[in-house]
Amino acid sequence: MIFSKIVGIGSYLPENFLTNDELSKTVDTSDEWITTRTGIKKRHIAPEQQYTSDLATEALKNALTHVELTPNYLDAIIVATTTPDRIFPATAVRVQNNIGMRGGFAFDIQAVCAGFIYALQVADSLLKAQQVKRIAVIGADVMSRIVDWKDRNTCVLFGDGAGCVILEQREGEKNDGILDIKLYSDGQYEEFLMVDGGVSRKNKESKIRMAGSEVFRHAVIKMSDSIKSIVEKNKLSIHDLDWLLLHQANYRIIKAVAEKLEINMDKAISMVSEHANTSAASIPLALDCYVKDAKVKTGDLIALSAIGGGLAWGSALIRL
Structure with a gap:
């Protein structure tokens, strides 16, 4: 394969x-x-x-x-x-x-x-x-x-x-590398997180606008549900995961998702205190830090998940 x-x-x-x-x-x-x-x-x-x-x-x-x-x-x-x-x-x-x-x-x-x-x-x-x-x-x-x-x-x-x-x-065998990825989006939530303008709107000087409480709520629900779904699809248990690597937007979101999945925070990768929200960069940035510090090792099973404007979200299972 x-x-x-x-x-x-x-x-x-x-x-x-x-x-x-x-x-x-x-x-x-x-x-x-x-x-x-x-x-x-x-x-x-x-x-x-x-x-x-x-x-x-x-x-x-x-x-x-x-x-x-x-x-x-x-x-x-x-x-x-x-x-x-x-x-x-x-x-x-x-x-x-x-x-x-x-x-x-x-x-x-x-x-x-x-x-x-x-x-x-x-x-x-x-x-x-x-x-x-x-x-x-x-x-x-x-x-x-x-x-x-x-x-x-x-x-x-x-x-x-x-x-x-x-x-x-x-x-080789399917139990290595990228095991699975699942993507989602739902445009009805577009205005919860957006930049209020764009080229076709003839407004290129716009800024980020966010309905914070709504984004928080959807982030916790959608990331935890998508991780559960992809883990079950691959006939694994949440307890099989060595690490949980979420989009580094907010430590409270990371903690809430870990609690919802019943994952110990010791398994939750977090660099948000040092990096803040770096958007698309946040997951690979955090992964690199943990690999370089020898915390994440070859063979570890990691669940990745992120959510952003759109709303667009997704999860992946990888064995490093």
């Missing part, structure tokens, strides 16, 4: 970061208020001259170093982002050029915070269809560019960053 296996992981965070205390000097908030409600302590902020493609490029370079590959061993690059460098071309082709990759193809996917899971599904499908042998999947966003820094309910939540995995085509 042909399947896809994660063989390399990398990430990148801008050097500059903004602590809660620093943020409280410009908006009506405090470290206590932010920490209590979100678990976030700081967020990395890209400088004006650093773009999404720059973050994505560094994450990919780090992933290539991790697996000891040169760029031309890649057949494709997918970048999940909601903050592209330009309206077109795709940010992915800029990354392709940045690393000196002269073959293959590159394109973007937009599913906001669920973007990495969506991109993972597309990459897995390409590998199983034998269209490619090796593909980079990158989640990268500079959310600081679309945050309303006067809105304390949203500006405290987001940060910038990029994470990358390299997938390789393998043959």
Whole structure:
């Protein structure tokens, strides 16, 4: 059986970061208020001259170093982002050029915070269809560019960053690599989390708007239900999971989903205090941190899940 296996992981965070205390000097908030409600302590902020493609490029370079590959061993690059460098071309082709990759193809996917899971599904499908042998999947966003820094309910939540995995085509038993992925969306909830404008609306200066309590409620229900569904579909138990890796939006959401699934918080990966919500980058960023710290190990069974604007969400089962 042909399947896809994660063989390399990398990430990148801008050097500059903004602590809660620093943020409280410009908006009506405090470290206590932010920490209590979100678990976030700081967020990395890209400088004006650093773009999404720059973050994505560094994450990919780090992933290539991790697996000891040169760029031309890649057949494709997918970048999940909601903050592209330009309206077109795709940010992915800029990354392709940045690393000196002269073959293959590159394109973007937009599913906001669920973007990495969506991109993972597309990459897995390409590998199983034998269209490619090796593909980079990158989640990268500079959310600081679309945050309303006067809105304390949203500006405290987001940060910038990029994470990358390299997938390789393998043959063998189905109990390795990416075991399953399931995607969902429901457009009736569009206005719960959105940027209030866009190109066809002739409004390119819009900012993030969020109905926080509604997003929280749907995030807990939809991520926990989708994880239960995919685990049961694969004839596994929640207790078989070594790790739970959720979109890093809010520590209270992570805790609520873990409790709903009856998973001990020791198994819940969390970097939200250090990274804040980096949108499509959050899952690969957190995974890279835990792999580099030797917490997550080869052979571990991990449930991934994310939800973002749309609402769009999805879950995946992987054995690292």
